[in-house]
Each structure stands twice: as structure tokens, then as C-alpha cells.
Amino acid sequence: MISLELAKEYLEPTTWEHPSDYGGYSPNGAYIFASVNRDSSLLEQSNWDYIQKTFEQFDPEYVISWRAGHWAVGWIEYFGIAANASDQMIIEAAEIVAALADYPILDESDYSERQYEAVQEYWGNQHLRYRLEIFKDSGAAEDGSSVFSIRRDYCEGRIFDWLYDSEITH
Numbered sequence: 001m002i003s004l005e006l007a008k009e010y011l012e013p014t015t016w017e018h019p020s021d022y023g024g025y026s027p028n029g030a031y032i033f034a035s036v037n038r039d040s041s042l043l044e045q046s047n048w049d050y051i052q053k054t055f056e057q058f059d060p061e062y063v064i065s066w067r068a069g070h071w072a073v074g075w076i077e078y079f080g081i082a083a084n085a086s087d088q089m090i091i092e093a094a095e096i097v098a099a100l101a102d103y104p105i106l107d108e109s110d111y112s113e114r115q116y117e118a119v120q121e122y123w124g125n126q127h128l129r130y131r132l133e134i135f136k137d138s139g140a141a142e143d144g145s146s147v148f149s150i151r152r153d154y155c156e157g158r159i160f161d162w163l164y165d166s167e168i169t170h
Contacts, residue, residue: 004087007094014080014097016041024068031090032064032080033097037073042114043104050106051079051096058089075144115169123155138162 003011014033036048048167055063062085067077085166096106117162123131125154131150140158149155155163
């Protein structure tokens with residue numbers, strides 16, 4: 001656990017200042033350290049949910065969360081804590097900021113599950129014609145997979161790996 005003084009140093013760059021070209025809600029002085037938008041990646045969504053769950057245990061009076069419209073991404077949802085939040089909240093927020101500076105994933109298990117589900121959903125939504133293209137592109141026949149496996153609503157082996165490594169899971 002880090003000290004309160006160090007925690008405030010970590011959070012200093014996240015201090016909200018009202019942008020000159022913004023007319024919405026503005027929690028000046030609060031520590032706003034997370035955001036998501038309509039186009040957020042699976043990783044950003046996973047980290048967002050982790051942060052939300054982490055702060056459920058604290059007094060909601062000091063949790064700051066709001067959504068603002070945005071011309072490019074539809075909306076942005078922000079998350080942070082009030083500058084006068086408890087020492088424990090400030091330290092928790094700083095530990096999240098520090099963790100993300102070292103490694104971009106807060107919950108490996110959740111992120112991996114989201115990636116798995118995204119691949120399976122993508123595969124399940126494809127027409128057989130496109131599944132056949134994926135089968136060929138992935139080289140699945142080389143490992144002995146049957147072309148008839150494209151009829152299944154789930155994928156595995158080389159097909160799964162090929163889709164997993166694509167932009168679907170990022």
C-alpha cells in the first residue's frame with residue numbers, strides 16, 4: 001500500500017479542470033482517472049468495470065461518475081473521486097492509476113473472458129460463406145480440422161486462434 005502523500009502525487013495529473021470548449025458538468029478539482037466511450041475496446045470496458053466494482057465499497061457521495069455527449073465518439077463516461085474523499089479512497093484510486101501505468105490490464109480473467117466471448121459471438125454471427133473463408137485463411141485444414149466444423153456455432157483450434165489474434169478482441 002502506498003502512502004497518502006504519494007497517492008496524491010499519482011493522482012495530481014488526473015485533477016479535473018474545466019476545458020475551455022466544454023459546457024457540461026465539471027467537477028473541478030476532483031480526481032477523474034477513468035473514462036469509456038461508445039467505441040471503447042474490450043480492455044477499456046474490462047478495466048472500467050473493474051474500477052466501478054472496486055469503488056462500490058466506498059461512500060457513493062465521494063464517487064463521481066457522469067456521461068457527456070461527444071461529437072466524435074457519441075458519448076464519454078467519466079469516473080473519479082472527490083478531492084475530499086477518504087484517505088482509503090484516494091489510495092485505492094492512486095493504486096489503480098499506478099497499476100495501469102505499469103500494465104494495462106486490471107483483471108486478466110475478466111479481459112480474457114471478454115475476448116473469448118467476442119470471438120465466439122463473431123463466429124456465431126457469420127454466414128457459412130464467411131466461415132469458410134475464415135477456415136481457409138486460418139489454415140485450420142492443416143491441423144486436421146474438417147471443413148464441416150464451420151457449421152458449428154462455436155469455433156476452436158486454429159480458427160479460434162486466428163480470430164483471437166485479429167482486431168475482434170482488441
